Amino acid sequence: MTPPLVQHPTPRLSALQVLxxxxxxxxxxxxxxxxFGLWLQPITAAQGWTRETFAFALAIQNLSWGVFGIFAGMAADRFGAMRVLVGGAVLYALGLAGMALSPTPLTFALTAGILIGAAQAGTTYAVIYGVIGRQIPAEKRSWAMGVAAAAGSFGQFLMVPVEGWLISAFGWQEALLILGAAVLLIMPLALFLREPGFVGGVAPKREQTIVQAAREAFKYRSFQLLMAGYFVCGFQVVFIGVHMPSYLKDNGLSPQVASYALALIGLFNVIGTYAAGALGQRMAKRHILAFIYLARAVAISIFLIVPLSPASVYVFAAVMGVLWLSTVPPTNAVVAQIFGVAHLSMLGGFVFFSHQIGSFLGVWLGGYLYDRTGSYDIVWYISIALGVFAALINLPVRESPIVRGGPHRVEVAA
Known part of the structure; x- marks a missing residue:
């Protein structure tokens, strides 16, 4: 049975403009x-805080991003992405300024944690992917999502060395204030993503309400499996992104090695995310996801076994870079493929919330267990086990469009 088509505005923004x-x-x-991992040691040293204090604030940030991402997605689906992006840019600037000027762990958690987390919810993938889903034809959607994810990776390659240079040239506080001004550039860019279908800021009529769409998704087994896999993604990448600079310094490597490693992750993830999006047009996305998670577990295992050196770090960074955010395009493309695009930003926000719960645990456990054991080893081992787990649970995911119209929703074999 062919699922009924969801009516949505005819795409009128050009693909070039959207992308x-x-x-x-x-x-x-x-x-x-x-x-942000580059600020761990400068801030804790200047403020006399523990690593757990810094890690907890960034854990709150990831959780806040996940919680607010759901509501940012709802707002983008209802009123269009432009308004959400402008609001997110303002919050981002305020959060970075607060991160620089916070005198206590509490205010640091409120600004670096809650405020920046809310800002990221309104300026990253869930909102942008909603625009892509509504404005890019289905036959190019996975590829377009890969392009957007690759841009995030290029941002890591471009911005991390810049941030390291800003810290060394101006100091950690001034560097954050400079970035707070720079992030306001999102506001004029958002004007070009004003979707013509949202006349007067009101979304076109939809087949389902928000509650109906959410209830349908959460009862669907494949949606649950995607959420569980994305939890693992968040745990692994945020633990590595935040704690690897300190892990390397603890083992006698210079801060420059960490900066170059994070930049390499971003550079190679341009390749990985683009490839994942392009391959998603040709092969089962569940197989792509299973491979990514298993390959991460293997890469981490080898990294821990071989002697640590700048060369081994750079090889690990390059391999992990290919796998870093490459889960994003196939995961979101599967959600769009199953449920359609009418509530894509909201459903993407729910999936991403699971990712951010994993992020919270990854970054917080890294600081917590380091402070108590003097080592990151336990968290590395957890990351390996979770990678194998995520690979296995993505294999049963069904990618075919959901069948609506009857008393039951049926998972159709892909």
Missing amino acids: ACGATIVTLSMGIRHG
């Missing part, structure tokens, strides 16, 4: 975020 503006926004927003 150029969306990719630039993601480059800036994600690029700044990927460098």
Whole structure:
């Protein structure tokens, strides 16, 4: 039985406009975020805080991003992405300024944690992918999502060395204030993503309400499996992104090695995310996801076994870079493929919330267990086990469109 078509506005924004503006926004927003690990030691040393204090604030940030991402997605689906992006840019600037000027762990958690987390919810993938889903034809959607994700990776390659240079040249506080001014560039870019279907800021009529769409998704087994896999993605990448600079310094390597490693992750993830999006047009996305998670587990295992050196770090960074955010395009493309695009930003927000719960645990456990054991080893081992787990649970995912119209929703074999 062919599922009924969801009526949505005929695409009127050009693909070039959507991808150029969306990719630039993601480059800036994600690029700044990927460098936060560079501030761990300068801030804790200057403020006399423990690593757990810093890690807890960034854990709150990831959880806040996930929680607010759901509501940012709802707002983008209802009123269009432009308004959400502008609001997110303002919050981002305020959060970076607060991160620089916070005198206590509480205010640091409120600004670096809650405020920046809310800002990232309104300026990253869930909102941008909603625009892509509504404005790019289905036959090019996975590829377009890969382009946007690759932009986020390029932002890491571009911004992390810039952030390291800003810290060394101006100091950690001034560097954050400079970035706070730079992030406001998202506001004019958002104007070019004003979707013509949202006349007067009101969404076109939809087949389902928000509650109906959410209830349908959460009862669907494949949606549950995607959420579980994305939890693992968040745990692994945020633990590595935040704690690897300190892990390397603890083992006698210079801060420059960490900066170059994070930049390499971003550079090679341009390749990985683009490839994942392009391959998603040709092969089962569940197989792509299973391979990515298993390959991460293997890469981490080898990294821990071989002697640590700048060369081994750079090889690990390159391999992990290919796998870093390459889960994003196939995961979101599967959600769009199953449920359609009418509520894509909201459903993407729910999936991403699971990712951010994993992020919370990854970054917080890294600081917590380090402070108590003096080592990151336990968290590395957890990351390996979770990678194998995520590979296995993505294999049963069904990618075919959901069948509506009857009393039951049926998973159709892909």
